[in-house]
Amino acid sequence: xxxxxxxxxxxxxxxxxxxxxxxxxxxxxxxxxxxxxxxxxxxxxxxxxxxxxxxxxxxxxxxxxxxxxxxxxxxxxxxxxxxxxxxxxxxxxxxxxxxxxxxxxxxxxxxxxxxxxxxxxxxxxxxxxxxxxxxxxxxxxxxxxxxxxxxxxxxxxxxxxxxxxxxxxxxxxxxxxxxxxxxxxxxxxxxxxxxxxxxxxxxxxxxxxxxxxxxxxxxxxxxxxxxxxxxxxxxxxxxxxxxxxxxxxxxxxxxxxxxxxxxxxxxxxxxxxxxxxxxxxxxxxxxxxxxxxxxxxxxxxxxxxxxxxxxxxxxxxxxxxxxxxxxxxxxxxxxxxxxxxxxxxxxxxxxxxxxxxxxxxxxxxxxxxxxxxxxxxxxxxxxxxxxxxxxxxxxxxxxxxxxxxxxxxxxxxxxxxxxxxxxxxxxxxxxxxxxxxxxxxxxxxxxxx
Amino acid sequence: xxxxxxxxxxxxxxxxxxxxxxxxxxxxxxxxxxxxxxxxxxxxxxxxxxxxxxxxxxxxxxxxxxxxxxxxxxxxxxxxxxxxxxxxxxxxxxxxxxxxxxxxxxxxxxxxxxxxxxxxxxxxxxxxxxxxxxxxxxxxxxxxxxxxxxxxxxxxxxxxxxxxxxxxxxxxxxxxxxxxxxxxxxxxxxxxxxxxxxxxxxxxxxxxxxxxxxxxxxxxxxxxxxxxxxxxxxxxxxxxxxxxxxxxxxxxxxxxxxxxxxxxxxxxxxxxxxxxxxxxxxxxxxxxxxxxxxxxxxxxxxxxxxxxxxxxxxxxxxxxxxxxxxxxxxxxxxxxxxxxxxxxxxxxxxxxxxxxxxxxxxxxxxxxxxxxxxxxxxxxxxxxxxxxxxxxxxxxxx
Numbered sequence: 149x150x151x152x153x154x155x156x157x158x159x160x161x162x163x164x165x166x167x168x169x170x171x172x173x174x175x176x177x178x179x180x181x182x183x184x185x186x187x188x189x190x191x192x193x194x195x196x197x198x199x200x201x202x203x204x205x206x207x208x209x210x211x212x213x214x215x216x217x218x219x220x221x222x223x224x225x226x227x228x229x230x231x232x233x234x235x236x237x238x239x240x241x242x243x244x245x246x247x248x249x250x251x252x253x254x255x256x257x258x259x260x261x262x263x264x265x266x267x268x269x270x271x272x273x274x275x276x277x278x279x280x281x282x283x284x285x286x287x288x289x290x291x292x293x294x295x296x297x298x299x300x301x302x303x304x305x306x307x308x309x310x311x312x313x314x315x316x317x318x319x320x321x322x323x324x325x326x327x328x329x330x331x332x333x334x335x336x337x338x339x340x341x342x343x344x345x346x347x348x349x350x351x352x353x354x355x356x357x358x359x360x361x362x363x364x365x366x367x368x369x370x371x372x373x374x375x376x377x378x379x380x381x382x383x384x385x386x387x388x389x390x391x392x393x394x395x396x397x398x399x400x401x402x403x404x405x406x407x408x409x410x411x412x413x414x415x416x417x418x419x420x421x422x423x424x425x426x427x428x429x430x431x432x433x434x435x436x437x438x439x440x441x442x443x444x445x446x447x448x449x450x451x452x453x454x455x456x457x458x459x460x461x462x463x464x465x466x467x468x469x470x471x472x473x474x475x476x477x478x479x480x481x482x483x484x485x486x487x488x489x490x491x492x493x494x495x496x497x498x499x500x501x502x503x504x505x506x507x508x509x510x511x512x513x514x515x516x517x518x519x520x521x522x523x524x525x526x527x528x529x530x531x532x533x534x535x536x537x538x539x540x541x542x543x544x545x546x547x548x549x550x551x552x553x554x555x556x557x558x559x560x561x562x563x564x565x566x567x568x569x570x571x572x573x574x575x576x577x578x579x580x581x582x583x584x585x586x587x588x589x590x591x592x593x594x595x596x597x
Numbered sequence: 598x599x600x601x602x603x604x605x606x607x608x609x610x611x612x613x614x615x616x617x618x619x620x621x622x623x624x625x626x627x628x629x630x631x632x633x634x635x636x637x638x639x640x641x642x643x644x645x646x647x648x649x650x651x652x653x654x655x656x657x658x659x660x661x662x663x664x665x666x667x668x669x670x671x672x673x674x675x676x677x678x679x680x681x682x683x684x685x686x687x688x689x690x691x692x693x694x695x696x697x698x699x700x701x702x703x704x705x706x707x708x709x710x711x712x713x714x715x716x717x718x719x720x721x722x723x724x725x726x727x728x729x730x731x732x733x734x735x736x737x738x739x740x741x742x743x744x745x746x747x748x749x750x751x752x753x754x755x756x757x758x759x760x761x762x763x764x765x766x767x768x769x770x771x772x773x774x775x776x777x778x779x780x781x782x783x784x785x786x787x788x789x790x791x792x793x794x795x796x797x798x799x800x801x802x803x804x805x806x807x808x809x810x811x812x813x814x815x816x817x818x819x820x821x822x823x824x825x826x827x828x829x830x831x832x833x834x835x836x837x838x839x840x841x842x843x844x845x846x847x848x849x850x851x852x853x854x855x856x857x858x859x860x861x862x863x864x865x866x867x868x869x870x871x872x873x874x875x876x877x878x879x880x881x882x883x884x885x886x887x888x889x890x891x892x893x894x895x896x897x898x899x900x901x902x903x904x905x906x907x908x909x910x911x912x913x914x915x916x917x918x919x920x921x922x923x924x925x926x927x928x929x930x931x932x933x934x935x936x937x938x939x940x941x942x943x944x945x946x947x948x949x950x951x952x953x954x955x956x957x958x959x960x961x962x963x964x965x966x967x968x969x970x971x972x973x974x975x976x977x978x979x980x981x982x983x984x985x986x987x988x989x990x991x992x993x994x995x
Binding site: 291299357387589 | 635638639640641644734737738741745746747748749751753754755770771780793867868869871873874876909910913914916918944945947948
């Protein structure tokens with residue numbers, strides 16, 4: 149090797165050339181080259197971002213959402229029994245990942261704070277190259293992350309968010325919601341309440357003092373007043389309130405004979421328990437039995453409130469005791485994997501993940517604009533809610549809504565709610581420019597490049 | 598620049614760290630198992646310097662005067678709301694947003710400080726805490742039309758944006774600096790490594806350097822000396838006939854303005870405000886940052902802020918499947934055991950890890966990370982003199 153002389157000049161030359169080739173290949177993140185959209189999947193995998201509350205007040209829902217996502221990834225990759233992929237009317241999904249790419253995922257903790265949720269979603273987009281963000285268990289977080297995804301140029305599939313605003317004044321082109329909303333709760337509940345309690349009632353509202361509370365109160369008030377009820381009073385309660393006795397006492401003096409609790413999570417558990425302890429349900433007012441209504445129910449809340457939920461009406465997006473093929477398949481594969489039935493949060497998240505994957509398959513591209521096009525106006529069935537439409541005007545799913553009642557004789561710790569009525573979709577459909585949803589615009593889809 | 602040699606070196610080191618942060622924070626190649634620990638992506642880098650500014654400002658009050666404010670997040674929040682409203686009403690250019698956020702936070706802190714500083718010690722802390730929680734509740738529900746309540750505020754397509762409309766600049770809803778988009782990133786690939794250079798980060802870093810420089814000048818000024826006098830014995834200071842209140846109030850307002858600046862920058866980098874930004878845990882976080890890094894030191898708060906934000910964003914994202922990848926090479930039994938042992942400390946358990954580290958630092962390094970650095974430094978210094986001591990081998994006994 150006598151001709152391999154290492155000279156100083158030679159070394160500098162090679163170094164310069166090597167350095168130049170390395171540095172001469174800059175790529176702009178925004179332009180992301182050939183694909184034409186942000187975070188185009190490279191290689192044989194695609195990364196999804198599951199952004200759920202793992203700490204804070206909705207950690208239970210978050211944990212259930214994450215279980216559902218893990219199940220969905222299994223099914224998408226062709227492992228497990230396939231769950232709802234077998235009952236889904238669209239047969240685009242093959243069980244070989246999405247567009248042949250194996251599905252991988254990253255997780256983050258939203259902490260149920262919009263800042264933390266955005267930080268976590270941003271790191272998924274910027275660091276892990278996630279092509280879609282999904283999850284969340286509160287409307288504040290959903291709106292914040294939806295706006296971020298619109299700006300960044302990825303798809304957002306909302307998790308549990310019930311406020312009208314998510315697909316109302318804060319709707320975005322890159323965001324989609326499968327879950328139902330406050331308006332639908334009100335519209336579904338009103339006829340059932342009329343049948344059960346009559347049309348001559350005086351209602352008193354206790355409302356959690358934040359956006360979701362406001363929209364729910366407005367929705368329930370409007371629907372019940374339309375059938376002849378009178379709203380005696382509406383009182384806002386702080387979100388951090390744990391003892392509601394001071395709010396319950398004035399209810400009796402007001403002459404009202406129905407109490408509507410626009411509360412969710414721990415709020416609802418506490419206010420309902422207080423109301424029952426005060427003996428409201430044994431009272432006779434205006435010659436009628438005093439009644440309590442909880443617009444948004446979840447199994448996890450019913451569990452917290454225990455025996456107090458017996459006979460109390462509310463609405464829910466989905467319940468595991470539904471007997472259609474989709475629900476049965478989902479409950480079976482969820483139960484096999486985890487040993488207990490899924491919550492409505494788990495259901496909506498699982499469905500959202502499948503809907504996204506299916507839309508990509510049908511569009512033939514991961515490009516967010518293609519996915520938006522595939523989802524807009526998409527009609528499907530077999531996902532547990534009957535025939536469902538993803539409306540193009542506001543990216544809201546329209547499907548049947550369940551009116552449920554606390555079960556009088558629960559047989560297990562999961563069997564707490566019974567379905568009273570499946571309200572048909574026509575009854576909960578509204579115009580995209582309905583006053584409760586006015587003031588926003590979708591804008592145009594953003595592929596981020 | 599009016600700095601002595603030691604301070605100038607410190608400023609220079611911080612400047613170099615900021616400049617090369619994209620390299621320093623991305624030490625592991627893409628796709629490797631350790632890439633999980635890379636922190637060199639724009640959002641986290643921006644947060645590191647912005648919360649650095651927040652902590653520097655807090656340290657001017659807490660480190661110098663000893664007044665422990667438990668409500669600094671309120672100023673950060675007020676600054677953020679001011680900034681987002683500038684973006685909604687005037688222009689998406691970040692300059693007006695940042696300037697106004699500092700001013701509004703200054704006025705608000707003057708009001709809060711003027712009332713709270715009538716008391717000292719724990720009473721002062723409680724008063725500031727009460728103000729901050731009040732601001733939080735106002736923002737979360739009472740003032741919903743102005744603050745957006747739970748859903749917060751984001752720029753929308755149909756916002757007025759008067760300046761942008763009049764000057765016909767652009768209709769984009771992205772924060773920019775005279776057309777330079779804050780999200781613009783330039784990725785340099787060197788082999789398996791990818792380094793991201795982000796416009797917003799460098800803007801924030803420059804602002805942080807200016808903030809750091811001002812903080813050094815305050816520390817070394819007669820005004821800073823007076824603040825230290827307040828900390829060591831305010832009563833004695835009062836007995837000498839000096840009214841210390843203007844000094845403490847000035848320190849309070851300055852640190853409030855720093856918080857407002859941080860809030861404005863947060864909005865400039867990520868155009869969204871939520872009320873949680875003002876929650877008391879956010880106020881507590883800046884106290885943790887300052888103590889963890891070293892209260893009363895110049896660089897300490899920046900280190901503390903970086904440390905906590907790193908934990909929050911990196912450790913919280915490690916999940917079970919990543920652990921399984923890491924330990925996959927081990928035999929099944931040991932793998933499962935290790936995963937069970939480590940699992941409580943990652944993901945949602947990041948608070949636990951942070952808490953343990955915080956306890957360790959406070960117990961063993963009361964001066965924070967800076968003291969740790971000094972100890973390591975001393976370890977090397979002590980060796981050197983030991984080498985040329987006259988009683989070593991080389992020197993004869995008599």
